[in-house]
Amino acid sequence: MRFSIPIATPISILVLMALFLVYMSCETSQESSEVKSYANPPSMVIDTTQDLSAVFEMEDGGQFTIDLYEKLAPNTVNNFVFLANENYYNGTTFHRVIDGFMAQGGDRGTGSPGYYFENEFHVDARHDSAGVLSMANKGLVDGKATNSSQFFITFSATEFLDGFDANDQPKDCALDSCHSVFGKVVSGMDVVTGISRRDPSSATKLGDAIKTVTIKSD
Numbered sequence: 001m002r003f004s005i006p007i008a009t010p011i012s013i014l015v016l017m018a019l020f021l022v023y024m025s026c027e028t029s030q031e032s033s034e035v036k037s038y039a040n041p042p043s044m045v046i047d048t049t050q051d052l053s054a055v056f057e058m059e060d061g062g063q064f065t066i067d068l069y070e071k072l073a074p075n076t077v078n079n080f081v082f083l084a085n086e087n088y089y090n091g092t093t094f095h096r097v098i099d100g101f102m103a104q105g106g107d108r109g110t111g112s113p114g115y116y117f118e119n120e121f122h123v124d125a126r127h128d129s130a131g132v133l134s135m136a137n138k139g140l141v142d143g144k145a146t147n148s149s150q151f152f153i154t155f156s157a158t159e160f161l162d163g164f165d166a167n168d169q170p171k172d173c174a175l176d177s178c179h180s181v182f183g184k185v186v187s188g189m190d191v192v193t194g195i196s197r198r199d200p201s202s203a204t205k206l207g208d209a210i211k212t213v214t215i216k217s218d
Contacts, residue, residue, distance in 0.1 A: 034091075037114035042082035048074050050217040054084060054183070059209040064188025066133050066153075068215075072122040073182040076135060076147070079117060080182065083149055084213040088113060093207035097198045104136055104152040105210065112148035119145040119173060120180045121163030129157050131185035131192065140174050147180060153192055 046052060052068040070077045083089060089106060096104040119137075127134060136150035163178040165171055171178055185192055198207045 041115050041117040046078045053216050055214045057211045059211045062191035064191045066183045067186045068183040072125045073120045076120045076180045076182040081215050089213045093209045094195050095207045102152040102154045103195045106150040116146045123168050125181035127158040127161045133183035135180040
């Protein structure tokens with residue numbers, strides 16, 4: 001997952017970000033034994049007139065719920081729902097967890113499910129608080145976006161990851177870091193903030209594991 005660092009970012013964030021990558025999602029978590037691979041992004045399977053949510057049950061018994069932004073980011077939500085319904089996330093871990101920044105998960109050890117899909121931004125879907133669900137990526141490659149299965153949940157506001165600048169103008173994602181927001185934690189944020197911190201470059205044990213992700217509709 002790539003995060004480029006704007007000049008205006010506070011020094012504490014600059015130091016934090018300097019310790020972690022360019023192209024973080026190129027490094028896989030190497031945690032799930034079963035390979036699940038697909039040739040293409042999924043066709044549209046969701047009904048955007050429904051209010052969709054995702055319930056994460058952790059292996060340690062914790063649970064949290066995310067409201068999915070099916071109207072603001074339908075393609076991104078559709079991808080997540082497809083993979084969740086395929087049990088793709090079951091048994092995966094939060095393999096990169098940075099204090100004060102975010103928890104990253106969604107990798108079965110291959111980096112992607114076999115495909116990438118385009119960015120999807122909306123001015124009303126921003127990294128403006130803790131609990132925001134967004135797509136991890138490795139930036140643009142040959143002019144194309146690299147969203148797949150990996151996602152992250154923020155521990156604080158990280159507006160510099162938005163697809164828009166402070167004036168609501170689209171950013172140049174070839175030069176700056178852009179990530180697609182597609183949901184937000186609505187219950188169980190204490191479980192999210194309690195996810196074990198983990199630097200994959202030095203960790204000696206696996207990250208906290210996801211037991212199941214269940215999609216619900218109202």
